[in-house]
Amino acid sequence: MARNKYDVDEVLEDKFDVNQLKRLLAYLIPYRKRFVSVGFMMLSASAFTMLIPQFFQKVMDVCIPNKDMKGIAFYSFLTLLAAFYSAFSLRYKIKYTNQIGQQIIHDMRYDIFEHLQELPFSYYDDRPHGKIQVRVVNYVNSISDLLSNGILNTITDLCNLVFIIVFMLILNVRLTLVCLCGLPILAIVIVVIKKKQRTAWQVQSNKQSNLNAYIAESINGIRVTQSFVREDVNSGIFNNLSGSYRKSWMRAVMFNFTMGPSIDIISIITTAAIYVLGVSWMINGETGITVGVLVAFTAYIGRFWAPINTLAGFYNSLLTAISYLERIFETIDEPVVVKDREDAVEMPPIHGDVAFDHVTFSYEPGVPILKDVSFHANQGQSFAVVGPTGAGKTTLVNLLSRFYNVDSGRILIDGIDIAGVTIRSLRKQMGVMMQDSFIFSGTIMDNIRYGNFSATDEEVIRAAKTVCAHDFIMEMENGYQTQVNERGSRLSAGQRQLISFARALLADPKILILDEATSSIDTETEIILQKGLNELLKGRTSFIIAHRLSTIKNSSCIMYVDKGTILEKGTHDELMAQKGEYYKLYMSQYASLM
Structure with a gap:
């Protein structure tokens, strides 16, 4: 990715290919046994419920004409049993697919974060941090449903579709062919909108990234914003970015919503054709067409288009996810040049x-x-x-x-x-104290111990005393257990530097680097700190960057x-x-x- 800012759309350096889908499927492999068990439950339930229209046919064509109440009761019992088994299977699927989906999301997010820990400073120098954050959080969340339900639903629905077509062919071949005539029309719709749909979601992901980058920048710089009374100007910038995001979202979902109505229209037309032709053939005495067959076949029609609708939804989700996967895998593939x-x-x-x-x-x-x-x-x-x-x-x-x-x-x-x-x-x-005295959210004790988790409380306190931080720490409400906010907003610049100084000292490095270590410390504190510095530097090779030459x-x-x-x-x-x-x-x- 090139050098970027919040008002510049990102440009993909690597285009999406089918291998990235294979990479996505690789996250499913550790959970394949659970996926197989859920898939078996769903397929067996689907096969069982596929028999229900057959039960209807038997009741209409055999039991009712022969006044066979036992037969009606028997088929009713089988229908009820199929419904209960289907409900149990659905509950099983919902429970475990969500567990699997969230675990996969966790694995993917961990891979991104772990890789980000290894990337060099140059990667962060060129990018707004909000655009990095959106990949770890928002983009991964956006493919959660695809992983938890979409893939499994697609597999089971494809199998269901095969089952349905087989049962439909068994009932009547000609009616089945009439029903299948709608598929080429649907394929044409998909081909026409495919490219525009994918492009629209890529644009949407860019606008979301821009908006997130500006929000992160604005939060980090809120003190400067309020000091220079820039609230109205910043709100205007935010409004423009948010408006661009809204427009890109509306355009992207417009293509998604095209699929559902198209399927509904095609299914209604084919269903009407089947009713007209079926009744016509039955009136003309065509063999193989009975009231029971027509009732059973119309029941299958509804089942036929339901998985196609689900598959279309998966297709929409896949195109949406692709725009996010491109960014996610681009981040994971970012080369670690310092390794x-x-x-x-x-x-x-x-x-x-x-x-x-x-x-x-x-x-x-x-x-x-x-x-x-x-x-x-x-x-x-x-x-x-x-x-x-x-x-x-x-x-x-x-x-x-x-x-x-x-x-x-x-x-x-x-x-x-x-x-x-x-x-x-x-x-x-090595011990490094940089110009930016970064303080993490947590206690003061935790911040000083950040570079040496094995240090005892006594060692932490000794380090703080050496750099003259102990007195101001003890004046705080809970001493070393005082909670500080992210970036140390509760602390003065000088206090943040002293805590960072104690952190570097506690690591007991053989080489010490101090980059503007005393730039935010007043002259009186600096004189006291110089004594601690002399102790700190004994026996260590040190590199000190300073504008204040007295140090x-x-x-x-x-x-x-x-x-x-x-x-x-x-x-x-x-x-x-x-x-x-x-x-x-x-x-x-x-x-x-x-």
Whole structure:
């Protein structure tokens, strides 16, 4: 999928083919035994109820003329027995098909979510998150009925149709042929609307995706919206997107609703023809046509068109589902470009020696962000990375965590190329605190423990004390058990960063990455936190990205990065003595204080 936003329709990169239907059926395989048992129940019930018109014929042509009350009672009992068995089978089907359908939906949704966990940052950089979410929730829900009832109903109805045609042929061949004359007309209707119907549902899925993307964006940015009094403008945008969704939905269902009336019209015409011809042949004394035969045959006519109507409904559901399946399987098939190589090995315990060896990287071909970057950090050293916005600072540390693959060059940890080790074994030994201090819904204790579930409460509290988060946590109503909202909306920006800092510390990493770790902390807290930082950085190799230069003065090495290259490198005193770019940056921040 190309770079996208809420007002741009998505373009399918892979068109739908029959193999995707096979993939869908593959989700049924684990539940095939239950499907077979339900199918057997439905088919046996269907075969039993198919005999009811035969009972009617016997009653009309034999029992009533011969005044055989026992025969009437016998056939009535068999009819009642067939009805009870059919009701029992239907109840069995409803119970278990819904269970199976929901389990399949769970399996499919799990596959999508699991795959999303593995996709690289670049996938999320190019897409509104609402358009990703709609695939996991709405699109999967939309095919729930198809999986739970549609497939099984189709199989049983096809068998029912065969049973019905056989019984109809046994009763009268000519009347059966008259009934079948309606099928070519129905086939023409299906062919005419098929392409338009599928296209309409593809458009509808696009409009639904756009609407969902804008809703998600609006909720995430509600504070900015209200601050700039954008409510009316946003409501107008929403109204346009919702209106487009409504129009696309109405057009799509228009084609769906074409099928039902078409079948009804064809069935009425063929039924009328059978009545006219049947009565005419009976009056003219045609052999094989009796009142009982005509009554039984008209009963079969209703049964004949009922499964066809169901099959048409399945066809509609299938075309609807195809537009969603295309998006679902497109997501599942999205390549994981940052993944373990086939010969990847576990990363040994890290000591902390890091080297960039002629590393070049670009997000888009031909637009390099880092150009031939090389440096070496010894175990336990703290490397600070500074420079203007967009210089490539965050990209540099993201490559160290293998969130992206390098275009060329190597990144070595303890002399081992990280491209040849498993991602999990690498990241488990690294601690990362990014610019976006994301807080999950749950307790403060759970958020700090997020990177180390085995940590005890005492270890969590010790980490919080180290980064000066303990005091404000204890002032909250339930201390560490205080519930915080998604994205930490109850907390200040500084509090969120301190909790994220404690989270990174608790993971006890050998390599620590701090991306603007103190950007939202006031100067007074920063002074206190610096003491904890000194303890945190002991024995660890650390990379600190900072705009506030007071936090990095004591770093082992400071690298000034701009336009994808390292322009200057050295200690604070060395760089100040050079009076180069770092000197200018430092003086611009502190000139007013000197």
